[in-house]
Amino acid sequence: MKKQTKAIRIQTKKSLNREHSVPLYLTSSFAFESAEQGKALFEETEEGNIYSRFSNPNVTEFVEKVCMLENAEEGIATGTGMAAVFVSLAGLLKSGDHIVACRALFGSAHQIITQILSKWGITHTYVDASATEAEWEAAIQPNTGTAPTDRPVAKMVFLETPSNPGLELVDLEMLGRLKAKYGFILNVDNCFATPILQTPIDYGADLSVHSATKYMDGQGRVLGGIVVGRADLIQPIRFFARHTGPSLSPFNAWVLSKSLETLELRMERHCSNALQLAEALEGHADVAKVLYPFLPSHPQYELAKKQMSAGGAIVTIELEGGFERVSAFYNALKIPTLSSNLGDSRTIVTNPNTTTHARLKPDEKAALGITPGLVRISVGLEAIEDLIEDFTQAVEKSAEVVKEKVA
Numbered sequence: 570m571k572k573q574t575k576a577i578r579i580q581t582k583k584s585l586n587r588e589h590s591v592p593l594y595l596t597s598s599f600a601f602e603s604a605e606q607g608k609a610l611f612e613e614t615e616e617g618n619i620y621s622r623f624s625n626p627n628v629t630e631f632v633e634k635v636c637m638l639e640n641a642e643e644g645i646a647t648g649t650g651m652a653a654v655f656v657s658l659a660g661l662l663k664s665g666d667h668i669v670a671c672r673a674l675f676g677s678a679h680q681i682i683t684q685i686l687s688k689w690g691i692t693h694t695y696v697d698a699s700a701t702e703a704e705w706e707a708a709i710q711p712n713t714g715t716a717p718t719d720r721p722v723a724k725m726v727f728l729e730t731p732s733n734p735g736l737e738l739v740d741l742e743m744l745g746r747l748k749a750k751y752g753f754i755l756n757v758d759n760c761f762a763t764p765i766l767q768t769p770i771d772y773g774a775d776l777s778v779h780s781a782t783k784y785m786d787g788q789g790r791v792l793g794g795i796v797v798g799r800a801d802l803i804q805p806i807r808f809f810a811r812h813t814g815p816s817l818s819p820f821n822a823w824v825l826s827k828s829l830e831t832l833e834l835r836m837e838r839h840c841s842n843a844l845q846l847a848e849a850l851e852g853h854a855d856v857a858k859v860l861y862p863f864l865p866s867h868p869q870y871e872l873a874k875k876q877m878s879a880g881g882a883i884v885t886i887e888l889e890g891g892f893e894r895v896s897a898f899y900n901a902l903k904i905p906t907l908s909s910n911l912g913d914s915r916t917i918v919t920n921p922n923t924t925t926h927a928r929l930k931p932d933e934k935a936a937l938g939i940t941p942g943l944v945r946i947s948v949g950l951e952a953i954e955d956l957i958e959d960f961t962q963a964v965e966k967s968a969e970v971v972k973e974k975v976a
C-alpha cells in the first residue's frame with residue numbers, strides 16, 4: 570500500500586459509536602478496570618493508556634503516521650518542535666559528551682547547544698554544511714584530522730537540511746557513511762523537507778525530528794513536534810519526556826493527524842509554487858540574489874537533486890538596501906503575511922536578521938549569511954500567477970523607494 574493511502578487510512582480503532590472521523594480524546598487520564606489492571610499497566614506487562622502525559626490515542630495515531638512516513642521504528646510527539654529537538658538531545662547526551670552540529674541551525678537549536686547543553690558539560694563543535702567529508706570526519710573523530718585531540722569522539726551529529734534560513738544542504742549519504750564508521754547517533758531536523766521530500770533514515774540517520782507546527786499542520790493553527798527513529802534510542806527519549814512532561818496535547822495531535830492526510834498533496838503544490846516564484850525572481854534586476862535548492866544556481870543543486878524529490882517551499886532572497894529596503898518591500902506587498910512562522914498555506918515573509926535570528930551574535934549571523942536585506946519567503950498555496958505579480962511589483966516599488974531616498 571502506498572504511503573499516501575496509509576496517511577489517510579491509519580486511524581485509531583473505532584469506538585462503540587462507529588464514528589467515521591476519529592474522535593478527540595480530551596482526557597487527562599484513563600480509568601483502570603481493576604486494581605490488577607492498574608498494576609499491570611504501570612508494570613508494563615499490559616499495554617494501554619494511563620495518563621495523557623505518557624500517551625493518548627490521538628497522539629499515538631499521529632506518531633504512528635509519522636513513523637510510517639519516515640520509515641522509522643518508533644516515535645514520541647511533543648508540544649513544540651523545540652521540545653522535540655531538546656528531548657532528542659537531552660534524552661541521549663550526558664555530561665562529558667561531545668556533539669558535532671552543522672553551523673546552519675535554527676536559532677533556538679543553536680541556543681540549546683551553546684547556552685543550555687554547555688551548562689551541563691556537553692561540549693560542541695560546529696561544522697559548515699558544505700564541509701568536505703574529511704572536514705566532517707576531523708570534527709567527529711579528532712584523531713583523524715586537525716581538530717583538537719583533548720575532547721571525545723562525537724556522541725551525536727545534529728543537523729538540519731535544508732537549513733533555516735540559508736537553505737544550506739548537508740550530504741546525508743556522506744554522513745550515513747561516517748556514522749557507519751564511527752557509530753555516533755545521527756540526528757536530522759527534517760522540518761524543511763518533510764518526509765514527503767526526504768527520508769533521512771534511509772541514508773542511515775538514527776533520528777528524524779520535526780517542528781510539526783510547520784508543514785505537518787500546514788495551516789498555521791497548532792504547535793507540535795515529533796522525534797522518530799530507532800526504537801532503542803526512542804526508549805530513553807521517552808523516559809526523559811515522560812518524567813519532564815513536554816507532551817503534545819490531544820487536540821493538537823488530532824489536528825496534526827488530520828493534516829497528514831493532505832501533506833503529500835500540499836507539498837506538491839508548495840514546491841511547484843516555490844520553484845516558479847524562485848525562477849521569476851532570479852531573473853529580476855532588482856533582486857540581488859535568489860536561493861532555492863532546485864535552482865541550478867544553488868551551490869548544492871546536484872546534492873539537492875540527489876537527496877530531495879523536490880526543492881521545498883522556502884525561497885530566500887537578498888534585497889540591496891538593507892532593512893530600509895526590506896521595510897519598503899513589506900509595505901508594497903499585498904498578499905503575503907509578515908510573520909515569523911513558515912510552512913503555511915498562506916505565503917509568509919520573514920526578515921531573519923531582525924526576528925528569528927536576531928539574538929545571534931554578528932559573527933554567528935555572518936557565518937550563516939544572515940544579512941539585513943535577507944528575506945525568507947515561505948511560499949504558500951495561493952495561485953502562483955498572483956504571487957509572482959505581487960512579489961514582482963513589490964521588488965520594483967521598494968527599489969524605487971530606496972533610490973529616491975538616496976537621490
Ligand SMILES: Cc1ncc(COP(=O)(O)O)c(C=O)c1O
Nearest residue numbers: 649650651675733760780782793
Ligand atoms: C528547522 C526548525 N526546527 C525547529 C523549529 C522549532 O519549532 P517550534 O516553533 O514548533 O518549536 C523551527 C521553527 O521555526 C524550525 O524552523
